[in-house]
Amino acid sequence: MLLSIDSVSKIFVTDVGREVRAIEGMTLDCDKGEFLCLLGPTGCGKTTLLRLIAGLEEPTGGSIIYEDVSPESVDISLVFQQNTLFPWDNILKNVMFGLEMRGLSHNRCREEALKCLHLVGLEGVEDCLPYELSGGMQRRAEIARAIAFCPRILLMDEPFGSLDERTRYKLEEVLLELWQKKGMTIIFVTHDIEEAIFLAGRIIVMGGKSGQVAEEMKVDMPHMRNRISEPFVKYMLKVRKIFETIVQEE
Amino acid sequence: MKHDWRKNAFRRIVPGAIIPFFILLVWHLASSGHGAVIPTVSEVVDVLTHPFRAPPNLDSKPLFDSLLISVLRVITGYVLAGLTAVPLGILMGRFTKARNFFWPVIEVLRPICPIAWLPIAIIVFGFSSFGSFFWGVGAWRHEFASQMQFAMVAVIWWGAFFPILLNTIDGVKGVRLLYIEAARMLGANEWQIFRRVILPASLPSVMTGMRVGMGIAWMVIIAAEIFPGTRAGLGYMITTAHQVAEYEYAFACIIIIGILGFLITYFLKCISDYVCRWQTKER
Numbered sequence: 001m002l003l004s005i006d007s008v009s010k011i012f013v014t015d016v017g018r019e020v021r022a023i024e025g026m027t028l029d030c031d032k033g034e035f036l037c038l039l040g041p042t043g044c045g046k047t048t049l050l051r052l053i054a055g056l057e058e059p060t061g062g063s064i065i066y067e068d069v070s071p072e073s074v075d076i077s078l079v080f081q082q083n084t085l086f087p088w089d090n091i092l093k094n095v096m097f098g099l100e101m102r103g104l105s106h107n108r109c110r111e112e113a114l115k116c117l118h119l120v121g122l123e124g125v126e127d128c129l130p131y132e133l134s135g136g137m138q139r140r141a142e143i144a145r146a147i148a149f150c151p152r153i154l155l156m157d158e159p160f161g162s163l164d165e166r167t168r169y170k171l172e173e174v175l176l177e178l179w180q181k182k183g184m185t186i187i188f189v190t191h192d193i194e195e196a197i198f199l200a201g202r203i204i205v206m207g208g209k210s211g212q213v214a215e216e217m218k219v220d221m222p223h224m225r226n227r228i229s230e231p232f233v234k235y236m237l238k239v240r241k242i243f244e245t246i247v248q249e250e
Numbered sequence: 251m252k253h254d255w256r257k258n259a260f261r262r263i264v265p266g267a268i269i270p271f272f273i274l275l276v277w278h279l280a281s282s283g284h285g286a287v288i289p290t291v292s293e294v295v296d297v298l299t300h301p302f303r304a305p306p307n308l309d310s311k312p313l314f315d316s317l318l319i320s321v322l323r324v325i326t327g328y329v330l331a332g333l334t335a336v337p338l339g340i341l342m343g344r345f346t347k348a349r350n351f352f353w354p355v356i357e358v359l360r361p362i363c364p365i366a367w368l369p370i371a372i373i374v375f376g377f378s379s380f381g382s383f384f385w386g387v388g389a390w391r392h393e394f395a396s397q398m399q400f401a402m403v404a405v406i407w408w409g410a411f412f413p414i415l416l417n418t419i420d421g422v423k424g425v426r427l428l429y430i431e432a433a434r435m436l437g438a439n440e441w442q443i444f445r446r447v448i449l450p451a452s453l454p455s456v457m458t459g460m461r462v463g464m465g466i467a468w469m470v471i472i473a474a475e476i477f478p479g480t481r482a483g484l485g486y487m488i489t490t491a492h493q494v495a496e497y498e499y500a501f502a503c504i505i506i507i508g509i510l511g512f513l514i515t516y517f518l519k520c521i522s523d524y525v526c527r528w529q530t531k532e533r
Binding site: 054056076077078080082084086087088089097098101102129131145146149 | 428429431432433434435436437438439442446447450451453528529
């Protein structure tokens with residue numbers, strides 16, 4: 001077990017003193033090298049869970065146990081939902097950022113950064129400022145930045161949500177290639193069923209509120225998966241049925 | 251190509267030149283003829299084209315020297331304001347405790363117009379100046395240095411300090427939390443976050459504060475020089491010119507003030523645009 005989440009809960013207190021129970025009693029395990037998908041509707045606590053794993057928030061109850069990896073040692077990387085490329089640095093400097101923080105020499109940083117940009121399919125844009133790139137290219141650059149220093153765990157919070165379908169498909173393939181090449185563990189949050197089934201080795205379907213785990217299922221197909229093949233569609237039906245039951249229970 | 255360039259320049263300069271042209275026309279008409287009170291255009295131009303000439307009936311330095319003195323006072327006060335306001339602004343923007351500590355004092359002092367302090371400044375500093383400190387530096391340098399009165403510089407400082415401070419605070423406070431979190435996830439420690447995220451992100455606001463501060467500083471110096479307490483500077487030259495009815499000197503000073511103010515703020519804008527060139531499209 002690379003990561004073990006044990007009965008974790010997170011309660012936010014708003015300015016007016018109201019309690020918001022973002023997550024309650026969530027238990028989850030994550031294996032080394034797996035591609036885990038958290039699938040659920042907006043507001044079910046997925047982002048909060050990711051932030052807890054990343055170390056940006058502290059759990060109110062329960063614990064998160066990491067095995068030979070910890071948020072402080074920069075082994076965990078997070079790709080946010082929104083664009084967080086630094087607008088004042090060009091693409092190359094952005095991607096070099098994580099490497100520079102680890103104290104590598106300038107030339108090494110440059111080398112690794114260029115390699116990463118190549119891996120995500122971005123070439124020739126090193127000197128551009130983020131605003132000069134399209135949305136899809138910015139997301140690629142952001143992924144390159146997140147993996148440049150080879151984190152053990154990559155957390156992704158609906159990274160392709162704002163993109164059109166074709167760009168999304170392309171980036172999903174890019175992501176899978178990266179995953180296979182670098183061998184990292186990926187925890188991917190999304191509300192898109194097709195995306196989850198295309199990417200994940202294991203899907204955790206979350207309920208409507210407070211991070212309840214509705215169901216856990218493995219997706220047993222070789223990559224790259226064919227979205228219009230029969231097994232794929234069967235998985236989609238399965239997940240849709242789970243969603244139906246969740247909605248009915250509410 | 252050459253044809254386009256000329257057409258473009260024509261299109262950009264001509265509309266802006268229309269109003270100045272009419273102003274000149276009205277001025278010329280109003281100043282010619284008997285019983286005219288305003289100096290003629292040619293009289294003022296004569297003054298402007300001889301900036302090194304000591305004015306005959308005026309107890310004042312030549313135009314150029316007055317200009318230099320005013321500008322030096324502004325720059326001294328402004329740079330001091332920048333050196334004090336920016337660090338304090340960063341402190342107050344970053345740390346809530348610092349903000350709560352300084353805020354009440356600042357909010358009470360801020361509305362006080364700099365000129366209001368001038369009488370007190372003169373009482374406190376007297377006529378001591380940078381010159382009286384660095385005695386014996388060399389004749390002409392001492393001459394100018396003795397015009398950099400502490401009272402003047404202090405008042406300029408007061409005028410430029412608050413805009414720079416407030417804009418710096420806003421800039422530092424307003425850095426998107428997401429950028430800071432992203433940097434943290436990439437392994438940056440507090441100092442690295444400050445250097446690589448907070449500083450560049452807040453720079454546009456700081457530059458805005460610098461530009462506003464300069465605009466105010468320039469207005470303050472003229473007003474301060476009109477006030478008794480100095481014997482040099484553009485503002486002083488205007489009042490003295492009025493006293494002996496040598497209005498062409500007053501007019502010339504006013505024109506210089508306007509042009510210089512424009513040049514200084516334009517210069518700052520160029521710097522600001524260059525430093526913040528990433529910001530233009532980031533809306």
